[in-house]
Amino acid sequence: MYETDILSPNYSLLLGPTSVFNKTDIFFSTSSSNHVHRHPLLYGAAIYALLLIIVGTIGNMLTIIILLRANLRQYTTMRYLTAVASADLCSLYSWNLNLFYKHLINPYQNDLEDSSIFTCRLISFIAFVSLQLSSWYLTLVSVDRCLNIHFLFWNRQLGRADRSTYIILTITIIIISLNLHLLFLNGYRQPNCTPFAKRTCYVCYARPNDRHYIFPKWEKIHVIIYNFIPFSIMLISNCFIIRRSILSTHRQRSMSAVDCRRVSVKNTSNRQRKQRQLTYILLSVTFLFVLLTTPVMIYNVFLRNYLKDRKPLKYIVLGILLCIQFTSHAINFFVYCYGASKFRHELSAFFSSLLRRKGQLVNQARASVGC
Numbered sequence: 001m002y003e004t005d006i007l008s009p010n011y012s013l014l015l016g017p018t019s020v021f022n023k024t025d026i027f028f029s030t031s032s033s034n035h036v037h038r039h040p041l042l043y044g045a046a047i048y049a050l051l052l053i054i055v056g057t058i059g060n061m062l063t064i065i066i067l068l069r070a071n072l073r074q075y076t077t078m079r080y081l082t083a084v085a086s087a088d089l090c091s092l093y094s095w096n097l098n099l100f101y102k103h104l105i106n107p108y109q110n111d112l113e114d115s116s117i118f119t120c121r122l123i124s125f126i127a128f129v130s131l132q133l134s135s136w137y138l139t140l141v142s143v144d145r146c147l148n149i150h151f152l153f154w155n156r157q158l159g160r161a162d163r164s165t166y167i168i169l170t171i172t173i174i175i176i177s178l179n180l181h182l183l184f185l186n187g188y189r190q191p192n193c194t195p196f197a198k199r200t201c202y203v204c205y206a207r208p209n210d211r212h213y214i215f216p217k218w219e220k221i222h223v224i225i226y227n228f229i230p231f232s233i234m235l236i237s238n239c240f241i242i243r244r245s246i247l248s249t250h251r252q253r254s255m256s257a258v259d260c261r262r263v264s265v266k267n268t269s270n271r272q273r274k275q276r277q278l279t280y281i282l283l284s285v286t287f288l289f290v291l292l293t294t295p296v297m298i299y300n301v302f303l304r305n306y307l308k309d310r311k312p313l314k315y316i317v318l319g320i321l322l323c324i325q326f327t328s329h330a331i332n333f334f335v336y337c338y339g340a341s342k343f344r345h346e347l348s349a350f351f352s353s354l355l356r357r358k359g360q361l362v363n364q365a366r367a368s369v370g371c
Contacts, residue, residue: 036109036198037312045319046103049096052323056330060089063333066346076148076155077278079164080141081332084285087134088329094127096326099319108197109315113187113204120187120204124214128179128222134329135230136171138289140164142237145282149244149275178225186214219300227297234286245279281339285332292328296321 063085072078098112113120144164147154188208193201205214299321307314336343 035311036107037315039312039316041316042103042312042319045316045323046100048323049099049326050104052096052326052330053092053100056092056326057089059330059333060085060092062347063336064089066336066343066350069346069350072342072346074161076144076159076161076164077141077282079161080137080144080168081336083137083168084134084141085332087130087137088332090126091130091134091329092326094123094130095322096329098123099322103315103319110198110200111204114200114202116202117187117189120202121183124186124205125179125182128182128218129175131329132175132179132222132226133172135226135289135293136175137168138286139230139233139237140167140171141282142234142241142286145279146237146240149241149279175225178221215304216300223297223301227293231290231294234290238283238286241279241283245276248276277340281335284335284339288331288335289328293325296325 064082067073067078067082067085073082101112102109113123144154144159148159185207187202187204187206190201190203193199195201203211207213210217296318299317303317307317337347
């Protein structure tokens with residue numbers, strides 16, 4: 001999971017699982033790691049994580065399908081948003097999936113990563129890479145939009161749709177390279193250990209000679225890559241975008257006051273309306289991303305060590321924050337549906353084509369039966 005109990009060994013349960021419901025224990029429990037902590041909020045977080053997987057998978061897959069349609073994939077921004085949806089789709093099957101598995105499936109509240117070295121390395125790699133890629137793809141959207149509205153040559157040269165593929169590929173290779181060590185170094189099997197009950201004998205997010213390998217060492221780097229640098233770039237880019245949008249609105253109002261240029265003003269107004277719509281979508285997506293992903297980063301930097309021995313409070317806080325974080329990776333489809341008329345039009349055309357194709361297949365089947 002996003003924070004595994006690597007600081008405490010996996011001991012076996014001698015008398016079976018122990019449930020903790022005492023309200024005082026929620027805030028001051030210092031029980032050993034062999035206890036199984038149950039709480040309604042943990043069940044709620046686990047069920048919500050499952051809903052995010054279902055809704056996010058459907059939404060992100062539909063987003064990818066719609067943005068890859070001929071009328072949209074010609075735009076650079078849409079290609080970047082396709083990459084965002086792909087990364088978001090992968091991220092839902094890492095720590096978010098583990099949240100559901102840990103508190104509703106596994107009777108001992110073990111993490112998926114503790115099942116084997118393979119799952120440890122694979123899930124951790126997918127988690128770090130997908131989250132960082134999602135953040136940087138969204139940063140590319142902000143930067144591209146900012147440069148596009150400030151420099152006329154950008155859209156015709158460096159900002160062309162075919163160039164965006166190479167930019168996406170470059171960012172992907174860099175992020176994968178930075179996290180490649182997780183596939184080879186993360187986790188180990190405890191020597192002279194026999195699996196029993198809660199004890200799995202596998203320790204993830206640590207090395208035999210370095211139990212702080214991931215938390216907090218790599219986690220600090222992850223915060224910089226996933227949050228600090230992308231958020232700073234998004235903030236600067238969005239400030240320039242908002243400033244340019246305000247100036248453009250004032251210019252449009254002054255032009256509309258001149259009657260002799262009414263036709264050209266109408267054409268300009270339609271073009272600017274579409275540009276503003278795209279700008280509003282971008283600002284909404286980036287704002288939601290920053291708003292929903294910042295709390296869990298604050299937890300990892302300032303509260304993780306403070307709550308490590310206070311269970312189940314640690315599980316409750318972390319579960320809620322993970323739900324908030326992964327919400328941002330599951331809701332972009334609804335943002336596009338609400339704010340983008342082109343996206344809604346293509347979505348409607350997609351379902352219409354499916355219904356027509358289904359009708360044709362039904363008619364063909366009836367005709368073949370009639371023959």
